[in-house]
Amino acid sequence: MKSWTLSLKGGAVFGVAVPNNPPVVHDGRLTVCHLFIDGKQLEDLCSIIRGYGARVEVHAEEQTQDQSDERQALLGISQGMENQVYPTGLCPECFWFNPQLESYCNFTDSPKETVRASLKHQEKAKTDLDACPLHGIDS
Numbered sequence: 001m002k003s004w005t006l007s008l009k010g011g012a013v014f015g016v017a018v019p020n021n022p023p024v025v026h027d028g029r030l031t032v033c034h035l036f037i038d039g040k041q042l043e044d045l046c047s048i049i050r051g052y053g054a055r056v057e058v059h060a061e062e063q064t065q066d067q068s069d070e071r072q073a074l075l076g077i078s079q080g081m082e083n084q085v086y087p088t089g090l091c092p093e094c095f096w097f098n099p100q101l102e103s104y105c106n107f108t109d110s111p112k113e114t115v116r117a118s119l120k121h122q123e124k125a126k127t128d129l130d131a132c133p134l135h136g137i138d139s
């Protein structure tokens with residue numbers, strides 16, 4: 001089972017039920033749908049769609065290698081940081097948290113104007129800073 005995006009163009013107007021997915025309803029012009037089906041179901045569905053005279057383009061919804069590498073880096077997995085300990089237990093949920101910084105903290109590493117703007121416009125920035133045992137109002 002995989003997530004697929006189908007783009008249907010041209011052909012007749014039709015609708016087809018797909019088990020455990022929303023129905024595919026094509027207006028004869030352009031239809032884009034997302035389905036979670038296996039390869040056999042995809043082949044069968046594409047055959048049905050083509051039977052109505054529509055062209056179908058199929059795209060698997062998968063991460064590119066670059067996307068996967070970036071996600072792994074952000075999670076720290078590719079650097080052996082699965083069990084990383086951050087300065088406080090609040091860090092991973094904090095507005096200011098940035099795992100790509102050595103300090104892990106945008107509050108300390110960002111330009112002052114960025115910090116001021118964040119505090120002015122983002123309620124979570126202020127709330128998290130107030131709660132921070134390292135930089136907050138109680139520290």
